[in-house]
Amino acid sequence: MKTYKYPNKTEWAELVNRPELKKEILNQQVEEILKEVKNKGDKALYNFSEKFDGVALNSLVVSQKEIIDSIKLVPEELKEAIKTAYANIERFHNNQLRVEKEVETTPGVRCWRKSVAIEKVGLYIPGGSAPLFSTILMLGIPAKIAACKEIVICTPPGKDGKINPAILFTAQLVGISTIYKVGGAQAIAAMAYGTESIPQVYKIFGPGNQYVTKAKSIIQQDGVAIDMPAGPSEVLILTDESSNPSFVAADLLSQAEHGADSQVILLSNQKNMIEKCLLELESQLSSLPREDTAREALRNSKAILLENTSQCMEFSNLYAPEHLIISTKNAMTLKDEITNAGSVFIGKYSCESAGDYASGTNHTLPTNGFAKSYSGVSVDSFVKKITFQEMTKQGLLNIGKTIELMAEAEKLIAHKNAVSIRLKEINND
């Protein structure tokens, strides 16, 4: 981690820059995978499974028997943990559905808005070494609350053709039973275009490697919606003299272990605190299974000493972190100054991993500065809000002239006529 002391504000723009992403040479490769799935359907999926996952599958569908058998393999203790997380996430997200009041904007002109579930959604769940069953909770629970009719999961099989039991347990807990053994760009293609086995969906959610990410960005151009643009995970921690260096170091590492391209930022108004955190960091690092990954990520990472916590907040807003931990004594006051962040953790006991799993908030969040304009996943992500209007005769009489004048000024005479023809009839009554 490189340390910066009282950098001039003119240098901030440089400091908030994310590590340059690799130039995307995947475009053509992913385009070809998409085309293959579009043209050959299931056959292409079986072929890619052999090629990329090293397994010849008999069926793309996870059978009910596989689900039941798998569930038996999940330790009771883990099942209980997942259920606890489930309950908290459900409680938080249940609060997000909203019925809006109707507004009579002018006498006789009633307008309202209604949230309607996106009918068909696809969730991509990465497999491989770390089975991210927690992501099923984070995507599946809001999808269920929104009342999406068709929810499908695609997740890559292991070399044995099987899906991690914790993934199947969590899917069953959430109430999703349509699960397909497909990973990578081909899974995104299957859900975007549909195949014999896999239904086409209208919006695709979930994290993934660079192939998945690229595929999502391409199918978005074709009109299939996606949750949000992807980027490496990141945390920014704001500290003062009251912070606990070993907690701070542990939080920095819990982010750094995600991937070599993760970035962690430590801010403080105390030189001393930065030094203590960096010492702690070093001592905790060596005991981590993913030490190498974390060390790699720390190479892109920065510790920055600033004048005061208010300046730290200003820097954080410019950075727009995915995760923001405020571990200062004035955290509750500082929080009101936040303009850009994905999810915020307040106080010394609010570690980021709580939000990743069980506090109740969603862990699918905007990275890479996207928090300036994007929100994390919520029930909102699984609905459209349709507007409605109903005008009575009197309503149209009240606003008819307004519409006619505006349409005429915009030179849209047929727009005007649609009103005039009605006003004429009303006046002839």
Add this chain to the structure above:
Amino acid sequence: MKTYKYPNKTEWAELVNRPELKKEILNQQVEEILKEVKNKGDKALYNFSEKFDGVALNSLVVSQKEIIDSIKLVPEELKEAIKTAYANIERFHNNQLRVEKEVETTPGVRCWRKSVAIEKVGLYIPGGSAPLFSTILMLGIPAKIAACKEIVICTPPGKDGKINPAILFTAQLVGISTIYKVGGAQAIAAMAYGTESIPQVYKIFGPGNQYVTKAKSIIQQDGVAIDMPAGPSEVLILTDESSNPSFVAADLLSQAEHGADSQVILLSNQKNMIEKCLLELESQLSSLPREDTAREALRNSKAILLENTSQCMEFSNLYAPEHLIISTKNAMTLKDEITNAGSVFIGKYSCESAGDYASGTNHTLPTNGFAKSYSGVSVDSFVKKITFQEMTKQGLLNIGKTIELMAEAEKLIAHKNAVSIRLKEINND
């Protein structure tokens, strides 16, 4: 308009298809414009203005004097109309801001969500023959309600270097005074990357020609958010024996006049009604200034006879129209069956042009089937929802074990440690 009688359901998929869009050969052209603006800033904008708008500008900024002078040119009657529309749009959108309750998901674990304005937004307003000042209301009012700090407008100048007075009046009414004389792909580039005169923004809104649309889709790949993907405008009208053919025809035409690529769909359970509407259509067409455009659009358009209104609704949901007019006697019942639509107009007096201008709902809506997964513009489009969590010592004690177990099962040991190290301290207290 081609008429289809009782098409088999297997043919519906074909019938809901939009006219094929022209293959995009603009990509390189637009990429070059973007690059030029990125590299040369204002200088590139002045050059493009000469090249594309045919005007050598002295300044890109609309001066306060220009605004004041222009406002005098807008007829009082039109000013009053715009103010009426403003009031209705504001009333409807004011209802969209929401303060959510905090949720204690587990004792000691408090989570909440806060809507925070996107700081910097850019609105693109097309100029040319039809000055779309109504779009300033539709984008500017929700931006103001959301409390975006910096709102800029880009709109192309006429050959005289001036902006349409109604555009300047409306901007001033909404309270937006930073207006730039830039149009086309170069305007999108300027707002996405910033130039000497034009500030960089985080999200870009507004309609435009194919260059603007392409530019928006490219800068979105660079992480600048956009309102929604673009497509030609469209309406679907649902009729029965109670519908008024001349109203229906007027509504079809008010959509068809938008552009040659617009599409209108007429559904009915009454053969008779379709015939009457088509006759009316022909008779109204000939008096339209934009008759040629409308005729072109009608060539892509369809009148479809179905068994009953419920089947019409089913077809409509598959089509997912931007605008849906339900002009049947059972409209209020049918509306509950809607799953996909942008904005809905209920009953014979609710013409689409009311929603375009003055009923209060937003007219920036998802077209091209995007209504399956996208909402129209609202105050939501101008905010991010940031999540927060605060855990007490007891809160962490309550969910700590859950987090540890889940993190371990996902093989993210540093995530687990961030909890363990805190639990250890708490237990040592």
